[in-house]
Amino acid sequence: MSLFKAREWWSCQVGSGEQFDYGCLKVGSFTEDLNNKVVVGSHQGILRIYSPSSSQSDSITNNHATDLLLEKNLGMPIVQIEIGKFVSTSSVNQIAILFSHKLAVYDYNEQSGMTEHGRQIDIELNYEHNLNRPTFNMCKGQFGSGGKGNKDSANFEYICVQTLDGVLFVFEHERQSMVKSLPDTYLPGPICYLSRSDAIATVSSNHHLECYKYQTLAISSGVDHGTSVNKNARRKGLDVDSSLSVSQPSKQVLPEWSFNLGECALGIQTTQRMKNTGQTIVVLGERNLFCLHDNGQLIFMSKFEYNPSTFIVYNSEVNNNVSQSDPSNIGVRYIIGTHSHTLFIAQDAHIRWAAYVDFVPVQIEVCTIQDIRGMICTLSETGLLQCCYLGTDAVSTSIPSIMPSTIINVQDAEEQLAKLNKQIKQAMNDPTLVVKRKANAQVIIQIDDTNQYSTTDDTRFQRSDIDSTVPLLPLNLRVKCNEAIQNVLLTVHVHSPLCAQPNEIRMGHIGGIAAIGTATVAFWMRDDYTPWNLEATFTVSYNTLSDNTCHTIQKTYKLPLKLVARSFQQPPSAATAGQCKITLGANKPVVDLNTVFPELSSGEYNQQQGLTTRFYGSDEYVSILASSKSQKYRFQSDSLSSIWLFCHSLIERLSTRSIIEFEFGDPLPLNDYFLLIDHHYELRVECEQINSTLDICSKQFRAIQKRLLNKFKDKTPTLLDNLDVLLENTNQQILALADRYEQCRYELNRCSHDLSCATKLICLLLKISVNLSNENTQLLNAILSPVISDDNEQGWEETVDLAVNYALRTVLSRSKSTDLGSLPNAIGNSTANIDINKLKKRLQTLCERLEKGGSLVSSNSTTDRSLSPDSSYSSTSLSTRKEKPIASNHYNHRENNNDDDDDQLPNGDYENAFRLLPSTNARKNYNNDDDDNN
Template sequence: MSLFRAKTWWSTRVGTDEEFDTASLQVGFLETNADKANVVIGSLQGILRVLAPSGGDYTVEDLLVEQDLGEPILGLLLGRFVPAGEDLVGIAVLHPRKLAVYTLDASAGTPSLSLAYSHTFQTNSGSFTACNMTSGPFGGDPSRDHILVQSMDGRVACYEQDAHSFTRRLLNCLVPGPIVYVARTDSFVTATSTLCLESYRYQVLAGAQDDPSGPVDGGAADVPVASASSPGRRASVTQRKMVATDWSVCLGEQVIDIKIGKFTTPGATQVDVLAVGASCLFGVSESGDIKMQKKLDFDPAAMTLFDNPRGDTAHNMILTSFDDSMYIFRRQQMVWSAKLTSSPVAVFVADYEHRGMVTTLDDSGLLSVVYLGTDPAVSGAIVPEAKEIDYDDVDEEHRKLLGIIRASQSDARMEPRDKIIMRAQVPRVPEAPGALEDLDFHDHVLQKCVRQDNGMLQLTVKLFLAYTGSGSLSDVSVTLDVPECALVKEKAFSVSSLKGGTATPMIIDIVFYANAFVLPNSNEVSVQAMFLTGSGEPRASSCKFELPMFFSTRLIPPIKEPAFKFKLDTNKPPVMLATLFDDMVYVSGGEPEIENSSNYVLSFRYWVEDETQVPLNATILLSKNAGRYRVQSNYLPALWFVGNELCKRLKKYFEATGGSDFDMWYDEPHLPLQDFYNCIDEHFSARVRLNETKSLLNDCAQQFRTIEKRLLVRFKDRNAVPLQQLDVVMAETYHRLMGLADDVGNTQILLGTLSNNLSCVTSLVLILIKLKFKLDEESFRVLKAHLSPVVNDNEKVGWEEATDAAMTYLLRTVLAKKGGGEGGAVAALELQMPADTTKLKKHISIVADRLGKGAVLAGGEGGGGGGEEKGGE
């Protein structure tokens, strides 16, 4: 924080308020024969002013020149720009389409501006709109200064005083940034839109070929560049000598300003390129090495360098901020700060009647000349009115504060009073199919819906929203997390108004449509509501509900399809299947074949078909003598949903009937890992095929673009040239390109189906591992987090490599053999697509083996106590 306020030596408001409301201002200094600095100011309204500050109050004599140039002024520079005399200082004024150099003529007694020369930016192929400029003795000529103008599209035009030298196009310049000239290396440094600093040698720019679209001095016609092999024809881009950077360094921030000086290493012959960014100050060497980076705790606005008054060869720096402060740095350390009356956008140090005065200019036109004083930045502390202290009130306030502190540190969370309560009402019976004309889905979504009786299988869930606070809420955002087996028209919507208090809850109908292409891997729907309270505090509320089983399956007469099966044993007497699945039996409508056998066998049919358009089924068989249940199907992924429903309903039934000691286990000698591995291989093969097809598509697209370019060259040629069957090659390439695009789309659809199947099989294997090895809930949560049933494949990371890394982590930590674990931090693994799934399957087998030998995933000391020696590799 600034403790002192800078003292004003002289100030004035330049121009009118209307002129400087939106103006971009530039400040320069003109040294006169009286050894006093003059201030030159230009505005976007085209007004150029030259002032001579004299101290005290502003007088009319302080304004030397005020002239309307008729065009916006983008920048000002002072230097030896006039060819008539080496010691004559010229004022370079940059307009959007013109560069003009003026001199200050005081021979007639009254100072006035005289135009020395000007350059107009004109091209044949388009306009050259200027952005900024820099000057210096380009090429090492110490007797005169040249000017380099940068355009809005990344071109630079060099002017050797009254003559145009060359025009070049810089690399990687989408948006122009600050640009400066480094006299020691005879190079230019500029900031690019890629958040980098780039350096260009003057000799390299001068030796490169002219940019055909660059500006031509004086409005002359743009002359095409001719090649030696084809006189009279324009040279192609590949025939011109391209511009190359000397060095480039990435700063990672947008650069506000760049200055050149000695700052980091006093006494050295090298200079530093100082760049101030949005939050950091960078010091870069002449060769492009970052020598210094300093984090700033304020928002910088302007920067300048000035000589050290102690005679040191290093420069000092002034940074101004948008909090009306000025900071002085010496050798990377802040040595002083002062408060200003406004936030300067330009700052300079010059000598007037006194040495080292600081000149500042803000965006409203306030021009000030200040010096660093020691007046406090704020007024002294205000002494409150003296009154007698009431110790009883102090004790009472202390007790209240202690109560608030204890309440905030309590372990029990206090629910807010103003919250949204959500409740879902799910129908127990199916609805009549929805009419097709009532749906506004796209065609590709309609194809996924289950068609039934000339309509769509649908389910309407009523969502009740009630606000417990007073008043009402506006713009409540509601989002739905829907499983893949269900479709909705909108997964996010907004409630414009929700009344609170005792008002009737709002009812929102959410219509779900059954997906005919995806096996259900979950039937849980999550609803989140986000809102802002009356005080502006963000809040969120959520609720979950499950879609009924008849939304995804229906009962059919018993069938025998024991291709895949698993058995579950319980310690309780058998429960009739018609009792467990009473809702499904009721929905079936009393079909005789189902009613007669529903106690010991139930067959479920999904709305989904396999690749050969065969319906997918799952059957539950109940033993008549013991509490043993068998789930079987002709399709392995179809076992999960029905088997999971059986487990949930058994647990719920015995909890409701008082069976607190209910237990269930999987007593088969082996887990169905081989079938699980086959599913993994199918999914991985689809990923490999998709990558190969995308690579072929990319190569074919590159070939197609190459043929297009060659045909364009032939068509643009003035003399007719035979196509040499290029049109035939282009047509064949196009047909192959479209075929590969179709293959990519079909493979992506296949990969989506296999991903869903893998998710179902992974969930099935997880629940069987839990039941076989008697895992508690915390251990099962850890296992599920590492062997995740959520299959999300993208171009960078797939399920196989992520799961393999997770299994490796388990084997190196909690499942490591006693004495063989790594103990501390585990090195991060690089996730990349493997060549095959052998390593993944091996690691899953070792994890299952160590769990079977009593390893603990959570709440124990770990240690598998068995398995292969290299299982954790």
């Protein structure tokens, strides 16, 4: 952003809802008056001519009704406008307008009246040429002058039109003189005429600046350039059709010289650095500006740190009168407009001035208006026309003041920082403190649950023996705001296997309280994976009209269990007893499961003591049992991952009803958890091996193809040496590997969801068993992350191994030494190089140390927390259970446990079943115990 702003002298809005681009603006004079007129044409076909005026008595932005001299609808989109002497019988300038399929030249007629507003301005068609190809741009010049000019027509200019397919049409006033197709032109580029060398310069499709001599183009063209091919040209209303007529003997033309730009060109213009010297070509690229001699030699190149939009090369009167001994005034002067609303005034490769404008200019012109030379005229894409000049009006944006350079005492700064942190913590814990915020746009997301389920079969279930029909829930969304906002975008994110359609909704403009953005989003279960998270996140991004800054707001919504699970129409005793059992004790009487899970109740039997359910797309049943005598809840299933969502939902729903405390007295099911880790790791290794084998087979397939191609190209037929058989076998092997890889990826995704559920369940059971604090629980979930991504090179095993190893060597270390030693470097290593046994051992050690009273919070954080009003942190992270083998054989434990007896808690503390206070010797035993797994 520039420090100074361009001083606005005159501005107006050209039309309403019209579009403009480069070529739609031109300034010039049509009479002997030196003041320029501003000619603007839109893509909607409306031509306007302005004569800007300003007086000191007016406001800052002077825009008179009389400034608009002419407004005429020409009926066709205007591509480009040029002003010059295009009629051989006239000595004044005309307006050449390039339409999509036509070139027309108009005379500027002005009839003066008795008063100022009595002037009548009109344009009259002089002649036109119809084209059978879509046009792109045009340039003017004295084509065929040989670089010295034509004495008979020194004041006249011809027009060269370039079409979209790279064909050049040259018109000498009323007649067409040449038609030539440029070689290898797939996309047209900017074009200009070099008067001193009588050549045409353009940018080709391969980003090369090429120069063609006009004489070479005329000789190689298939049209007789010496005689008129359009003798009945339309003049004063007579019709003619200028069609492309390239005869067969048209020759291939080569450029005079070529220069590799290496990027797309936005514009090309010519100028003279010194009087009586050769011309200079200036090319504006996307990231660079090139300045070359007319023979193709590079003078200088300027690299941008901004994104340019347009430019203009202007001639200074000083350049033509300066002596060659003054090199400071010799150079190319130009103005560059950028997408950051800035005008850069430069000389050669040096920026002399920068000014801020209110819009992104698509075209810039330098003109003389009301005897004011050097006026800058700019046009925006939406039609904002502005005449400005350079000045020193500062931009309204304030610049932050620079603090004086003083010597900072580090010790005093640390003390002040600690004091401020303490005040912030105290203020955050003070409920009476109300933070007053500035009233901005308040966006509210309202979610209305219709509770009207329908069914859909848009699923990707792999098993054919399972019904693929699942329920679909539509949610009605409403976005409200207390003020007008724009560019409102609503995005919906859910975790696999859930799906949301549509997941992106563009609401556009929402204005005021009355306007509300509405949408309907449907949710259903698409894949047959085990769901681990039912939260849907709604994000709204918008721009405020006041400062046009982007803001975002989020809201989460818990989707019902009915979307992913169904009730089983049999009593719980009829379901198969699961191998995995999780038993939770509570300090409150058990609650009727019909009221806890109403969406899973079938209503055909008394489900107060238990119910059975299963996920859609799965054949594993989950039983939830309740024992009123012992106040226990039991979850049993064939897999550990299926229990997580129901266990979490039970605890969450019971906790919202009343204050309740749970206890888990059994050993953690680490054996089942480790089986999932092993299976996930094996699938990762298998996918990597299949991918490597597939890469080898692909290389072999390409090598065989090359061998066969060489044999087919050989003029002497030879035997194929069974290469065709080898090619077919390799192709079959590639197809088989691709099918196996696809199946392995599906199994890996399914196992990843199971591992996520099991990880969440292990963290939950560990929190309940040792009564972890909220801070310790957050750190535990960060170490054992449930988010598993198999697309990255570094997988879940590597990430968790590093995090667990770091925790064991720091906050859970037995010794007070801070030396971390050598951590395992798993980044960039192959999946097969991971020691999965060490990972399982470290996970077991982590759980054991937390069981013995370990804390994941560092001592510094504990010290800081002790300063706060709530100083009960040190006691909440200790274990409430007696020491037991946490990683004991879970299958042996099931054999010794009586599954039918729900009145006892296996391996639990019967005397202190719900005692949540820690033992006083827990921390002492933890510090004195010797651990060999460090």
